Amino acid sequence: MPLKLRALTGYVLAAITVAPLLWLLVTVLKPKEELFKLALPSTITFDNIIYVLTEVPIGKYMLNSAIVSVAVTVIALVLHSMAAYALARLSFPGRQVIFSIIVSTMLVSLPVILVPLFLVAKELGLLDTFAGLILPAIFHAFGIFMLRQYYLSIPRELEEAADLDGCGYLRRWWQVIVPLSRPILASLAVLFFLANWNAFLWPLTATRDPDLRMVQAGIATLQGQYGSSWNYILAATLVAAVPTLIAFVIGQRRLVEAIKTSGLK
Known part of the structure; x- marks a missing residue:
């Protein structure tokens, strides 16, 4: 396999692996009403994480x-x-x-x-x-x-x-x-x-x-x-x-x- 193609394959696999984690992080930082919107959050909130750490x-x-x-x-x-x-x-x-x-x-x-x-x-x-x-x-x-x-x-x-x-x-x-x-x-x-x-x-x-x-x-x-x-x-x-x-x-x-x-x- 050529070196460039091998590097490209590695980048694609890395992106596929990291994408769910990034999606999870972005979703957790969204307000509840924007949870299922396929867009970046209008405002970043840590309320979800704070609630889990304090109430759960x-x-x-x-x-x-x-x-x-x-x-x-x-x-x-x-x-x-x-x-x-x-x-x-x-x-x-x-x-x-x-x-x-x-x-x-x-x-x-x-x-x-x-x-x-x-x-x-x-x-x-x-x-x-x-x-x-x-x-x-x-x-x-x-x-x-x-x-x-x-x-x-x-x-x-x-x-x-x-x-x-x-x-x-x-x-x-x-x-x-x-x-x-x-x-x-x-x-x-x-x-x-x-x-x-x-x-x-x-x-x-x-x-x-x-x-x-x-x-x-x-x-x-x-x-x-x-x-x-x-x-x-x-x-x-x-x-x-x-x-x-x-x-x-x-x-x-x-x-x-x-x-x-x-x-x-």
Whole structure:
């Protein structure tokens, strides 16, 4: 593809991606009576955002989402990294079969297992708890797959040097592999955080307590309470999108580097 055409394609895709966010921002700054007019606002108002921040418990919803997202991200990175290291370096019977089974779970979507997952969570007493929101979201085959691909690219000589110093598998993983895998861990941290911040179906199913609502489920409840006040619903959506934009801007470089070094095209 010629360089100019490639650049033009990039600009077009960037515009398509950014356009909905700009439309959301412009709409939120409009007065209520101009909400559905396809034009710039006659006057810019922050009343919609101020109302959401003061009258709607959006802060509580965002705090719950932050707790769940950070907890899932930290626990998942540790467990996924250990599992990926075992699949990449340890030799044991059935290793390839186990890896194939793990990867095959990416073909199963959440709606397929929603009812069994709900019944298990109910039997374990995990409904309406932070544990019920965190534990089911920890495992994801994509993280294990990317980490395994990255670990396969790390020279074994580095681990052999640690082996000469008397390091076992656990110390090799912690002192050699983890420091070398900071780019991929950072990129996965961004992906896990964004995925759990935007989670909707499971948090809506697993919680009835308003104090445990995550931000996306909280915004969904506003559609019933403020069914005709789309200015408030859009303002809440804009406020909830700010942390995800910050996380993406901070981690986008690491994300691209990780995709390149993990062998993905």
